[in-house]
Amino acid sequence: MASEAAVSVMNASPLNASPLNARQSHLLDQLQAAGHELSGQDLHARLRSTPHCMGLATVYRHLRQLQQRGLVRCRHLPSGEALYAPTERDEHHLTCVDCGRTLPLRACPMHDVHLQPQQLDGFRLLFHTLEFFGICASCQERQDVP
Amino acid sequence: MASEAAVSVMNASPLNASPLNARQSHLLDQLQAAGHELSGQDLHARLRSTPHCMGLATVYRHLRQLQQRGLVRCRHLPSGEALYAPTERDEHHLTCVDCGRTLPLRACPMHDVHLQPQQLDGFRLLFHTLEFFGICASCQERQDVP
């Protein structure tokens, strides 16, 4: 029997201390509207032709702040590029270490996972990234018959 | 009852088709001996003064190959730096989105997690990365009393 309640990895509520500023809201809107992950460069390009246009440095600045509030998560592709998505979209991926193809997983296998408070050492959980790596079917074939 | 056996995320056996070459063995040895993650630069520096010295490009080349065999996993820090560890060491982390401090988790919460084969779409699983992000105790304090 656990001495303390375990902490679901899913109940990481965003920090709502202060409201988002307009710039941050627009970035979050874009990420939500896109339906898939975007890089900092993508976001900058998408906003370029809108009234919410902002410099690249500002895009990165606000993405970092959104991340620190737990509203946005980012993952790195093997290429080094960072992709951002709203944390409310709990999507994770399977990536081929050979060709780099990436496949979204339909369900987050972490939904039922809990962490013990003593593992957290006072951390306030905001979000997690879970990525699987392997070799996709076509790269397996290519390797078998070179 | 599941129609097909679910696949444990832990049974990703390395690809042992061909033996490792000497360079790859030395890199793996270094990673195992270190007891903690190392960057490509770290590995290069550590080998510099040994008879197994090799160029930076070669370090990265072989790290990629070790990754493609499922022997090494890598995770990216928010700073963009990539850290490598042997996959046999099933260690994951809790990282502060504010100060960047990173804390190893004692146990992998994924040990009992399984994926359905239809989620894998033919992928051969090699390893996973699971990282938690949050705000560490001292950064929470600093935010509360600014």
Place this chain on the structure above:
DNA sequence: ATCCAGCTGAGAATGATACTCATTCAATTC
């Protein structure tokens, strides 16, 4: 001895992200 294929590494190229700092903006006070 010669050939060849793959491996190597020094240096340059790349590219994403972070930094700098002069300018702009907004809110507040005279």
Place this chain on the structure above:
DNA sequence: GAATTGAATGAGTATCATTCTCAGCTGGAT
């Protein structure tokens, strides 16, 4: 309304890990 002030902005630059290039090397096969 004018002045003040601190924060936010962005164009350009710097940084730095990683990747690429390509000429030279190595070691096995002929």
